[in-house]
Amino acid sequence: MNVFLGMWIVLLSRGIMGRVDWDTYFMEMAYLVSKRSTCIRRHHGSVLVRDNRILATGYNGSASGYKHCSETGCILEKLNIPSG
Numbered sequence: 001m002n003v004f005l006g007m008w009i010v011l012l013s014r015g016i017m018g019r020v021d022w023d024t025y026f027m028e029m030a031y032l033v034s035k036r037s038t039c040i041r042r043h044h045g046s047v048l049v050r051d052n053r054i055l056a057t058g059y060n061g062s063a064s065g066y067k068h069c070s071e072t073g074c075i076l077e078k079l080n081i082p083s084g
């Protein structure tokens with residue numbers, strides 16, 4: 001998430017524009033979830049929603065049981081793989 005979108009979400013969440021809509025609510029939640037990422041290169045968060053109900057959340061990082069990028073260095077960065 002870019003900085004502008006993050007700031008926009010903060011303004012909305014502080015009530016400047018009233019109650020946040022569902023999309024803003026879920027996007028802000030995805031931003032929060034992204035903070036759990038241990039990758040040193042990128043932080044991504046996701047929220048899986050159906051009928052305005054959260055089914056799951058997730059963030060990028062190493063598979064369960066493996067060392068994190070923050071411990072071993074990011075393999076994407078080591079291999080010089082471009083973003084995207």
Ligand SMILES: [Zn+2]
Pocket residue numbers: 038039040041042069073074075076
């Ligand atoms: Zn990484």
